[in-house]
Amino acid sequence: MASKPVPVPTPETKPFWDGCAAGELRIQRCTDCGRPYFYPRPVCPHCGSADVEWFTVSGDATLYSYVISHRPAPGFTDDVPYAIAVVQLAEGPRMMTNIVGLPATPEALELDMPLRVRFEQRGDVSLPVFAPAEAAAKAEAEAEAAR
Numbered sequence: 001m002a003s004k005p006v007p008v009p010t011p012e013t014k015p016f017w018d019g020c021a022a023g024e025l026r027i028q029r030c031t032d033c034g035r036p037y038f039y040p041r042p043v044c045p046h047c048g049s050a051d052v053e054w055f056t057v058s059g060d061a062t063l064y065s066y067v068i069s070h071r072p073a074p075g076f077t078d079d080v081p082y083a084i085a086v087v088q089l090a091e092g093p094r095m096m097t098n099i100v101g102l103p104a105t106p107e108a109l110e111l112d113m114p115l116r117v118r119f120e121q122r123g124d125v126s127l128p129v130f131a132p133a134e135a136a137a138k139a140e141a142e143a144e145a146a147r
């Protein structure tokens with residue numbers, strides 16, 4: 001059976017993947033116009049400045065759009081149906097990802113629903129996916145209580 005493809009970090013995306021490995025979602029912002037952006041690139045897409053920096057975002061997002069895939073990509077046979085989504089980060093930029101922690105149905109996937117990032121290990125890379133914020137808060141509270 002085919003295994004899931006694993007992203008290969010490049011010099012431009014390495015800080016993003018390093019953040020994921022540390023359990024942090026990191027994107028870039030422009031230090032000239034101040035606007036955050038994603039995907040990673042060395043020049044601000046808003047004003048063209050090369051003065052950009054990495055920072056860690058809150059991990060909060062809302063569901064912007066999605067499709068439910070019933071035909072698995074290679075390696076995703078066990079996951080169908082699954083949600084391929086675009087989420088809007090609380091900081092503004094949008095990100096393509098998967099929604100986990102709820103059924104991949106139109107009834108469960110409510111546009112604008114609050115989501116929170118979590119990380120899934122795949123090979124050597126940790127990947128950001130998003131789960132309903134309520135479930136994420138509950139899991140964090142339980143982990144806290146178990147300490």
Ligand SMILES: [Zn+2]
Pocket residue numbers: 030031032033034035044045046047048049
């Ligand atoms: Zn800019």
